[in-house]
Amino acid sequence: xxxxxxxxxxxxxxxxxxxxxxxxxxxxxxxxxxxxxxxxxxxxxxxxxxxxxxxxxxxxxxxxxxxxxxxxxxxxxxxxxxxxxxxxxxxxxxxxxxxxxxxxxxxxxxxxxxxxxxxxxxxxxxxxxxxxxxxxxxxxxxxxxxxxx
Amino acid sequence: xxxxxxxxxxxxxxxxxxxxxxxxxxxxxxxxxxxxxxxxxxxxxxxxxxxxxxxxxxxxxxxxxxxxxxxxxxxxxxxxxxxxxxxxxxxxxxxxxxxxxxxxxxxxxxxxxxxxxxxxxxxxxxxxxxxxxxxxxxxxxxxxxxxxxxxxxxxxxxxxxxxxxxxxxxxxxxxxxxxxxxxxxxxxxxxxxxxxxxxxxxxxxxxxxxxxxxxxxxxxxxxxxxxxxxxxxxxxxxxxxxxxxxxxxxxxxxxxxxxxxxxxxxxxxxxxxxxxxxxxxxxxxxxxxxxxxxxxxxxxxxxxxxxxxxxxxxxxxxxxxxxxxxxxxxxxxxxxxxxxxxxxxxxxxxxxxxxxxxxxxxxxxxxxxxxxxxxxxxxxxxxxxxxxxxxxxxxxxxxxxxxxxxxxxxxxxxxxxxxxxxxxxxxxxxxxxxxxxxxxxxxxxxxxxxxxxxxxxxxxxxxxxxxxxxxxxxxxxxxxxxxxxxxxxxxxxxxxxxxxxxxxxxxxxxxxxxxxxxxxxxxxxxxxxxxxxxxxxxxxxxxxxxxxxxxxxxxxxxxxxxxxxxxxxxxxxxxxxxxxxxxxxxxxxxxxxxxxxxxxxxxxxxxxxxxxxxxxxxxxxxxxxxxxxxxxxxxxxxxx
Numbered sequence: 001x002x003x004x005x006x007x008x009x010x011x012x013x014x015x016x017x018x019x020x021x022x023x024x025x026x027x028x029x030x031x032x033x034x035x036x037x038x039x040x041x042x043x044x045x046x047x048x049x050x051x052x053x054x055x056x057x058x059x060x061x062x063x064x065x066x067x068x069x070x071x072x073x074x075x076x077x078x079x080x081x082x083x084x085x086x087x088x089x090x091x092x093x094x095x096x097x098x099x100x101x102x103x104x105x106x107x108x109x110x111x112x113x114x115x116x117x118x119x120x121x122x123x124x125x126x127x128x129x130x131x132x133x134x135x136x137x138x139x140x141x142x143x144x145x146x147x148x149x
Numbered sequence: 150x151x152x153x154x155x156x157x158x159x160x161x162x163x164x165x166x167x168x169x170x171x172x173x174x175x176x177x178x179x180x181x182x183x184x185x186x187x188x189x190x191x192x193x194x195x196x197x198x199x200x201x202x203x204x205x206x207x208x209x210x211x212x213x214x215x216x217x218x219x220x221x222x223x224x225x226x227x228x229x230x231x232x233x234x235x236x237x238x239x240x241x242x243x244x245x246x247x248x249x250x251x252x253x254x255x256x257x258x259x260x261x262x263x264x265x266x267x268x269x270x271x272x273x274x275x276x277x278x279x280x281x282x283x284x285x286x287x288x289x290x291x292x293x294x295x296x297x298x299x300x301x302x303x304x305x306x307x308x309x310x311x312x313x314x315x316x317x318x319x320x321x322x323x324x325x326x327x328x329x330x331x332x333x334x335x336x337x338x339x340x341x342x343x344x345x346x347x348x349x350x351x352x353x354x355x356x357x358x359x360x361x362x363x364x365x366x367x368x369x370x371x372x373x374x375x376x377x378x379x380x381x382x383x384x385x386x387x388x389x390x391x392x393x394x395x396x397x398x399x400x401x402x403x404x405x406x407x408x409x410x411x412x413x414x415x416x417x418x419x420x421x422x423x424x425x426x427x428x429x430x431x432x433x434x435x436x437x438x439x440x441x442x443x444x445x446x447x448x449x450x451x452x453x454x455x456x457x458x459x460x461x462x463x464x465x466x467x468x469x470x471x472x473x474x475x476x477x478x479x480x481x482x483x484x485x486x487x488x489x490x491x492x493x494x495x496x497x498x499x500x501x502x503x504x505x506x507x508x509x510x511x512x513x514x515x516x517x518x519x520x521x522x523x524x525x526x527x528x529x530x531x532x533x534x535x536x537x538x539x540x541x542x543x544x545x546x547x548x549x550x551x552x553x554x555x556x557x558x559x560x561x562x563x564x565x566x567x568x569x570x571x572x573x574x575x576x577x578x579x580x581x582x583x584x585x586x587x588x589x590x591x592x593x594x595x596x597x598x599x600x601x602x603x604x605x606x607x608x609x610x611x612x613x614x615x616x617x618x619x620x621x622x623x624x625x626x627x628x629x630x631x632x633x634x635x636x637x638x639x640x641x642x643x644x645x646x647x648x649x650x651x652x653x654x655x656x657x658x659x660x661x662x663x664x665x666x667x668x669x670x671x672x673x674x675x676x677x678x679x680x681x682x683x684x685x686x687x688x689x690x691x692x693x694x695x696x697x698x699x700x701x702x703x704x705x706x707x708x709x710x711x712x713x714x715x716x717x718x719x720x721x722x723x724x725x726x727x728x729x730x731x732x733x734x735x736x737x738x739x740x741x742x743x744x745x746x747x748x749x750x751x752x753x754x755x756x757x758x759x760x761x762x763x764x765x766x767x768x769x770x771x772x773x774x775x776x777x778x779x780x781x782x783x784x785x786x787x788x789x
Contacts, residue, residue: 034773035667036752037712038759046752046765048773051417053765055755084754136755 003101008077009127010090013065016127017090018099018120023132025078025085027093030070047076047087054078056087062135063115081132088135097122104129155310156256159204162365163249166193167242168476174238175479181223181230191220192363197245203317206258209248215270216241228273232487237269239480293374294326295350295357300343300369309338311366316346322360323350342368347375405506408467412655415460416748422456423769425449464653468503471549471558474513475500478520478547485524492542493528502549504556505653511630512558512650515623519560519646520545527564527644537641539563556652561645567638569595576601586700596636600624601731621730628729628780631657631674657749659766659776661742662725664709668774669738670747670766675727675779679741682724696735698726704786707737711786712761729780749776761785 007018008027028049033056035045042061047054056076060068068074073092078085099120107116107128115135116128173190177183198213216238222228244266251259299315301308312335319325325332327347330340350357354372362370429449436442475497486493528534528543535541548559569592576582576598587595602621627634632650651657651674659670660679687705688695694705707721721737728734747766752775756762760781765773 032772034765034775036756036759036762036775037714038761039756043755046773048767048771051420051767053750053752053767053773055753086755 004098005101005104007097007099007127007129008093009095009097009122010075010077010093012059012063012091016094016122016125017059018097018127018129019077019079019132020129021096023079023081025080028076028078028087030074030076030089044089049078049085049087052085054085054087056089057135058089059135060089060091079132081136084136086132086136088132099127155204155307156252158307158310159200160249160253162200163197163245166197167246167249168473169193170197170242171239171480172476174235174242175483178230178232178235178483187220187224191217191224192359194220195360196363199318199321200314203314206248206252208258208261208263209245209252212241212244212248212263212266212270215267219270219273222273222275227275234273237266237273239484241266241270293350295323295348295354296373296375297346297348297357297361298343298369298371298373299346299361299367302366302368303342305342305366307338308340308342309336311364312336312338312340312344315361315364315367318360318364319346319348322352322357323348403466408463411463412467415456415463416655416750418456419460419748420767420769420771422453424771426453427769464505464656465503467506467653469506469509470500471502471504471509471556472497472500474509474516475547475549477513477517481517481520482524482545485521486528489524490530491524491528492531493524494542494544496544496546498546499549502551502556504650505655507654508556508630508650508652511626512632512648515626515648516547516558516560518619518623520547523560523562523564523644527562527566529565533565551652552649556650558648558650559645560648561643563643566640566642566644567596567599567636568640569638572596572598589700593635593637596638597731599636600634625730628674630654631672633674655749656746657776658744659747660725660744661768661774662708662723662738663740663742664707664712664721664738665714667714668742668768668772669708670745670774670776671725671727671736672763672776672779673744675729677726677728677733679723679725682722682735682737696724698733698735701733703733703735705735705737706786709737711736711782711789727777727779727782729783732783734783734786747774747776 006021008021008024009016009018011017031047033045033047036043039045042057042059044056044058044061047056058068060066068089068091071091075090075093076087077090077093078087099122103122104118104120107118115130117131117134118129120127120129170190170193173186173193177186177190180186194213194217198210198217201207201213202210219228219234219238223230223234228234244261244263248258248261251257297319301311305311316325316328316332316335325346325348328335329345334340335344352360354374357372358370361367361372426449429446433442433446478497479495482493482495523545524543528545529537529539531541534543544563546559546561548557548561550557573582573587573590573595576595577584577587581598581601582590600620600623624634627648627650630650631654632648634649635647636644637647638644658673660673660676661668661670663669682705686696688697688702690702696703696705703726708725709716709721719739721739723738723741725736725738725741726733727736745768747768749764750766751764752759752762761778762781763776763778765775767773
């Protein structure tokens with residue numbers, strides 16, 4: 001048996017990313033998000049998920065990508081980051097795939113890939129594996145300057 | 150064998166008993182002949198001795214044992230009920246409390262120097278050997294064999310431990326001959342609700358029933374004398390020997406976290422109920438004649454009613470009587486009065502008043518502070534009281550009562566009262582008020598000055614004002630709970646502090662406002678008034694817009710700019726004046742959306758830096774609205 005990794009694969013701008021299914025709680029359509037004042041720009045606000053109030057992050061803002069326009073494909077991926085439930089807004093969720101762990105190579109060690117724990121090729125595209133916990137840490141060595149401002 | 154569950158049960162029980170003992174000992178000192186209290190105190194000392202020993206906390210058991218010995222003599226009228234005796238017993242109680250505290254923190258006893266307390270307690274025992282003194286607890290008589298049938302409550306959580314503790318207790322009273330089911334089965338919880346024990350003992354049927362029936366988990370005890378070789382209990386046939394003990398109040402201990410979870414679920418249920426009512430309302434307007442619609446309307450109404458009731462019941466489960474808090478005061482007042490050489494009577498009223506467990510814990514310190522102050526600064530010395538034709542014994546009355554959705558606690562003394570003029574002079578000299586302002590002040594307003602930080606921390610003021618330091622902290626803490634405090638006082642007659650607290654922290658009343666299309670909730674407890682802004686009344690003080698409201702200069706800020714929301718074109722015209730402590734601010738908002746009960750939900754660590762937000766709530770239409778924390782907002786404004 002080859003060790004396999006089950007990933008939720010989604011797109012953001014023109015790139016593909018993956019998060020392990022173990023860290024994904026659920027995926028919902030875009031819903032109304034209440035903005036919270038005095039927050040970093042990438043924090044979109046809070047979401048009412050069946051009575052629970054969860055913070056929601058816009059991944060495009062987090063990665064300093066061009067501003068998003070919501071479409072029918074826009075999704076919120078609810079992840080569990082060290083026990084904290086957080087919603088991530090992505091352009092679209094494409095599939096859930098099994099990938100052999102052996103195919104994952106460590107991310108190139110450059111600052112701009114701070115959120116990325118590894119990369120792999122799948123169906124001809126490059127997928128960056130995200131670590132949700134890192135998305136909320138305020139490590140300073142980010143490759144993009146506008147984050148959190 | 151000692152795992153955390155047993156330990157927690159033991160600690161819960163010990164806590165309850167130690168608190169009750171403290172209360173009863175002080176009562177007993179006043180009425181030493183009250184057999185009811187003596188018996189209760191004795192039973193409690195006995196129980197704590199037994200369960201401490203069962204858990205292997207031998208030092209704790211030892212002290213409790215010695216206290217029990219002294220109490221036995223007191224019960225039999227063989228010692229003089231003098232203050233010295235009670236001081237020794239209370240010191241013993243302090244030791245029990247300290248050990249309990251260590252056990253709570255570390256799970257075990259540490260090593261204590263118990264010589265002093267044991268000697269001081271032993272001083273009251275007759276000059277016999279200790280063994281003989283112990284015998285005194287056991288009325289000597291002939292040994293007989295008794296059959297003890299014990300039935301535990303169905304809701305008993307840890308039957309095995311209970312059985313173990315009960316068996317342990319029986320061993321203290323005699324010798325166990327036979328168990329059915331076997332003892333090992335009992336302690337491993339392999340039995341239904343009942344078990345039977347045969348024992349040799351010189352105790353009477355009544356003593357056995359009483360000693361075993363006092364356990365809160367015991368539903369029923371039947372003691373039957375089956376053989377009395379020396380003929381002492383000759384007529385003790387099955388029927389006559391039966392002795393039923395009244396069952397105690399029905400209670401189950403529930404983990405606070407479980408209650409918390411239930412509370413959250415009900416909170417969610419309430420929100421969904423509101424959403425349903427909303428949708429039903431909309432549908433009804435659209436299709437009034439549809440029969441199915443009428444049914445849906447009925448269902449929604451019923452669901453609403455059930456949800457309300459469920460919510461109330463669960464809220465009640467979080468409630469505890471304030472007696473749990475009040476019970477610490479007799480001891481505190483006794484010690485403090487003795488220490489200050491004053492005579493003080495304490496009266497506790499409305500002790501059955503219930504309020505949220507969290508609030509009870511949070512209000513403890515402010516209350517202690519106020520009661521200490523009442524005795525330190527309020528109540529005069531005996532000579533001074535006589536000089537003013539007052540009873541030599543001062544009086545402090547603690548009252549709790551429900552008033553609508555609030556709990557009102559009053560701390561009233563018949564002491565020297567607060568010197569209004571002295572407070573005013575001091576406030577003037579500190580520059581807290583101008584002479585003109587002071588002239589316009591009501592008595593209430595002048596007294597309220599003692600809550601100002603600079604005044605209440607000025608040491609020398611406590612003597613003139615008749616109140617001690619730290620009043621600002623008292624008020625801050627109460628406001629943090631969404632409460633308030635008021636003072637009334639008359640010179641040489643007395644002072645009364647009235648505290649108002651919400652019944653619970655999870656559900657609050659809030660004023661909903663909107664700013665640039667966004668909703669915000671302001672806790673009603675922090676809102677002093679709402680009205681329209683009149684542009685002409687705006688003054689500029691130090692380049693900032695201000696209003697003068699009842700001679701107080703209040704900064705005028707738009708909520709949007711306070712929260713650094715993008716600027717709007719039209720100036721908002723509604724005012725909400727909010728306060729925290731003595732600071733006020735007038736907030737401009739676009740619209741007032743009305744008052745509503747809301748469920749407060751924390752925003753979580755993500756928004757820890759947003760001190761201006763207390764949390765968020767979900768409204769009937771499913772939208773999320775942030776709740777403003779006025780104190781945080783004010784400190785944010787000070788920085789801007």
